[in-house]
Amino acid sequence: MKNIFCLAFLIPATLFLSFPGTTLIPFTFSNSQTMENQKNYYCEYCGHKFTSVRQLTSGTCPRHPDGSNKGRHKLYEGSEKSEYTCKYCGKKFPSIQVMVGGQCVNHPKGENKGHHAPAL
Ligand SMILES: [Zn+2]
Numbered sequence: 077m078k079n080i081f082c083l084a085f086l087i088p089a090t091l092f093l094s095f096p097g098t099t100l101i102p103f104t105f106s107n108s109q110t111m112e113n114q115k116n117y118y119c120e121y122c123g124h125k126f127t128s129v130r131q132l133t134s135g136t137c138p139r140h141p142d143g144s145n146k147g148r149h150k151l152y153e154g155s156e157k158s159e160y161t162c163k164y165c166g167k168k169f170p171s172i173q174v175m176v177g178g179q180c181v182n183h184p185k186g187e188n189k190g191h192h193a194p195a196l
């Protein structure tokens with residue numbers, strides 16, 4: 077005597093998951109979203125805004141780690157954001173300029189031994 081009725085409960089429910097007629101709508105994203113007409117560049121040390129890298133790297137930085145104006149501005153290589161996070165302590169700031177104006181409790185040189193630095 078073989079009980080084959082239990083097989084009826086094993087019919088996979090996946091049969092109901094196929095929806096005929098669902099056509100994939102091709103999304104045509106334009107890859108030409110370059111927006112390079114007005115790109116800004118920021119110094120990682122002082123947060124000063126420049127319109128070209130050349131301009132940025134040609135000037136001396138008042139917040140250079142070696143001392144005020146002891147070196148040139150350093151290009152912040154991250155993208156322009158509405159909010160910047162300090163890579164040492166994780167605190168958030170509305171701009172690099174505001175960020176680097178404060179001392180960081182988690183600075184690698186010691187507590188409050190240096191300024192916040194933007195994460196990329
Ligand atoms: Zn600078």
Ligand SMILES: [Zn+2]
Binds near residue numbers: 164192
């Ligand atoms: Zn910090």
